[in-house]
Amino acid sequence: MDFTMITQAAVQTFTLYNIALIFGGLLIGMVIGCIPGLSVTLGIILMLPLTYNMEDAASAIILMLAVYVGGMYGGSISAITLNTPGTNSAIATTFDGYPLARKGKVKKALDVSLFASTFGGLFSALLLLLCAQLITKAVSKFTSVEYFALGIMGISLIAGVSGESLPKALISGMLGLLMACIGKDSVTGVSRYAFGSNVLRYGINILPAMIALIALMQVVDKLREFRISGGKIKDANKIDNDGMTGPETKSILPACFKSSAIASILGAMPGVGGGVAQFMCYNEVRRSSKHPEEFGKGCLEGIAAAESSNNAVVGSAMIPLLTLGIPGDGVTALLLGAFMLHGITPGPTMFTKQGVMAYTIILGCLVANIFLFPIGKALTRAVAKVIQVRYTYLACAIIMFCFAGAFAASGHVKELILTAAILILSYVLTILDIDNTPLLLGMILEPIMEKYFVSASMAYDRDYSIFVRRPISLVILIITVVMVISMMRVNRRVNALNAEQEAAMAAEHEQMGSAEDAVRASETAKADVDASFEDSIADAVFEQEHITAKPDVKVNLDKDKP
Amino acid sequence: MxxxxxxxxxxxxxxxxxxxxxxxxxxxxxxxxxxxxxxxxxxxxxxxxxxxxxxxxxxxxxxxxxxxxxKIVEFDWNNEKPAILLIAILCIYVFLIIKIGFVLASAITFTVVLFYCGERKPFIYIFTIALAVGIYFLFTKVFHVSLPAGLLPF
Known part of the structure; x- marks a missing residue:
């Protein structure tokens, strides 16, 4: 590790301004993460226009990382209180978080979730700090040929793991590359596919594309649900005062450690996000636990496993992004977009040319994870109330902010027209069952890939066979093919598992609801029965429902064993 | 359908x-x-x-x-109509921003959106219009991004 750089970076990280950004980012992340239907990606996109005027690009990235970290924890708040995961990465948290909340131990569940989130986040941030320099040194011999191959690897992996059909994902990725090609070619100055239009002449900026593809599509989806359901909100469990005890903290430490370690390895592999890691970690911790039968009934280890894993992915997903310039999932793809908007190209050169900035970002990630604990402790109760805010208040604000943010990309109305056009395209693609994520990644990666492609071609006198003749490049391309094939298989299995588990969970919770109705009915009928006796019946019914419903989940989880 | x-x-x-x-x-x-x-x-x-x-x-x-x-996707018109309408409203929103400015366009568009979503209490309408003014000034005065003012004098 380069301690001189780290010291310089520490001075830059611990400014009042950056600390305030981390606090703000964590809070915004928690709020956005805990609202079901609003993802961490939306939070990061909303931050982009805010960071436009920031002088230090590292501060901008730190703010977004804080939103990412806060969002990953925020997702668990609604998973526990409402049984609806705020983000996809918090699905496994509902398995144990919700049953524990139904037993009246909401605070305990939230405390475990916060502790595990902080543990996982810190674990992976430290790993990022330790590994970054090592990986950078290992790849320091890379030339533009290898970087181009890495770009192909990034886009192929995302295409390979998103959606069920590889041809559709490839079409999406290629559409993204093509859309980024539109406008003036930076090398030859030739106009490409502008069709004589002023809107297309200067190309499509990434910001309106990100806003339309991710943020606006999410809001439209959620508003549609609101319109169809009439805006009904589920009742949230009230937060009690009985928090986590010392011995309980000790008991979940092994689960946190195991889950963080597995998630860190998985998260560092491009194409695996928090959504996938949580199931693998939950399953592994359950398998090796002394009390596997308690999982799914409000087991603290279960919550710890799920929450450590999704926060551990934050730091480890930054490893390939910072060292190789390859984003691991949708969120890191957005972060790569943010890097580019601020004129930074992540990769090994970042550690040599902008080393202090690279370490400032890593330290910022570490500090955000440290601050998550006190902020979570102090503000979870307040943040949980946001779940009960009517969605229409938020939706209008988000849409206005999105369009204003898109306009800020160049200060020209063409950005607004492009945003609307990409929104329509995105909807058509959704109807055709084509995933948007590869498209977005293609758009973000194209300028980098084309830059390396041009330099490599010019250096080797337009000998395009160089991409398969240079050994490292060839190895990268071979690894790409092997990984895409194997990841597709894993992905298919995990997707099937997710769907089954979610279905099992829905059935289980429905049963829980009907059991409660039965208990309520019996309460009315036997009003004269002793109150304590009644409670015990309710508890018994609740427990019984859990025991009867659990085998489904166990069977499904077993399928995930590697 | x-x-x-x-x-x-x-x-x-x-x-x-x-x-x-x-x-x-x-x-x-x-x-x-x-x-x-x-x-x-x-x-x-x-x-x-x-x-x-x-x-x-x-x-x-x-x-x-x-x-x-x-892979067969069932296109249920009852389910998709709100999404298509909302996207259409957002396209009109863009047109209105260009023609009459951000604040007025937001006031008109989101009144329609809120009404369509079934909101009938006046407070949410007032809140949303106030928010449009707030976001306009946030971008123009704090971020120095001149959002289209349109018909309004500021």
Missing amino acids: KIKIKTNLVSGILMALFSGYMLYVMPKQVKVPAYDSGAPSPRIIPGICLIVILICSVVLIIESLIFKKE
């Missing part, structure tokens, strides 16, 4: 037509530079993308027609 969409077949045909057309117009739309600077042709990357799209489209059509591998 429900329509079953054979997504592999439909996306295969649409994308094949799209990539075919884009390849056809490439000579007109992507001109080769007048002098050779040693840089690769600007047609290479878009060309590769379009050819890959074309190949994938053909694969999808073959999967659907020959191997009968299909």
Whole structure:
């Protein structure tokens, strides 16, 4: 590790301004993460226009990382209180978080979730700090040929793991590359596919594309649900005062450690996000636990496993992004977009040319994870109330902010027209069952890939066979093919598992609801029965429902064993 | 009204037509530079993308027609109508921002959106309009991004 750089970076990280950004980012992340239907990606996109005027690009990235970290924890708040995961990465948290909340131990569940989130986040941030320099040194011999191959690897992996059909994902990725090609070619100055239009002449900026593809599509989806359901909100469990005890903290430490370690390895592999890691970690911790039968009934280890894993992915997903310039999932793809908007190209050169900035970002990630604990402790109760805010208040604000943010990309109305056009395209693609994520990644990666492609071609006198003749490049391309094939298989299995588990969970919770109705009915009928006796019946019914419903989940989880 | 969409077949045909057309117009739309600077042709990357799209489209059509591998998405009009209407309203919103400015366009558009979503209490309408003014000033005064003022004098 380069301690001189780290010291310089520490001075830059611990400014009042950056600390305030981390606090703000964590809070915004928690709020956005805990609202079901609003993802961490939306939070990061909303931050982009805010960071436009920031002088230090590292501060901008730190703010977004804080939103990412806060969002990953925020997702668990609604998973526990409402049984609806705020983000996809918090699905496994509902398995144990919700049953524990139904037993009246909401605070305990939230405390475990916060502790595990902080543990996982810190674990992976430290790993990022330790590994970054090592990986950078290992790849320091890379030339533009290898970087181009890495770009192909990034886009192929995302295409390979998103959606069920590889041809559709490839079409999406290629559409993204093509859309980024539109406008003036930076090398030859030739106009490409502008069709004589002023809107297309200067190309499509990434910001309106990100806003339309991710943020606006999410809001439209959620508003549609609101319109169809009439805006009904589920009742949230009230937060009690009985928090986590010392011995309980000790008991979940092994689960946190195991889950963080597995998630860190998985998260560092491009194409695996928090959504996938949580199931693998939950399953592994359950398998090796002394009390596997308690999982799914409000087991603290279960919550710890799920929450450590999704926060551990934050730091480890930054490893390939910072060292190789390859984003691991949708969120890191957005972060790569943010890097580019601020004129930074992540990769090994970042550690040599902008080393202090690279370490400032890593330290910022570490500090955000440290601050998550006190902020979570102090503000979870307040943040949980946001779940009960009517969605229409938020939706209008988000849409206005999105369009204003898109306009800020160049200060020209063409950005607004492009945003609307990409929104329509995105909807058509959704109807055709084509995933948007590869498209977005293609758009973000194209300028980098084309830059390396041009330099490599010019250096080797337009000998395009160089991409398969240079050994490292060839190895990268071979690894790409092997990984895409194997990841597709894993992905298919995990997707099937997710769907089954979610279905099992829905059935289980429905049963829980009907059991409660039965208990309520019996309460009315036997009003004269002793109150304590009644409670015990309710508890018994609740427990019984859990025991009867659990085998489904166990069977499904077993399928995930590697 | 429900329509079953054979997504592999439909996306295969649409994308094949799209990539075919884009390849056809490439000579007109992507001109080769007048002098050779040693840089690769600007047609290479878009060309590769379009050819890959074309190949994938053909694969999808073959999967659907020959191997009968299909992913059918049910297009339920009752479910999709709100989404289509909302997207249409957002397109009109863009038009209005350009013509009458951000604040007025937001006030009109979101009144319609809120009414469509079933909101009837006046407070949410007042709150949203106030928010539009707030976001306008946030961007113009704090971020120095001049959002279209339109008909308003500020």
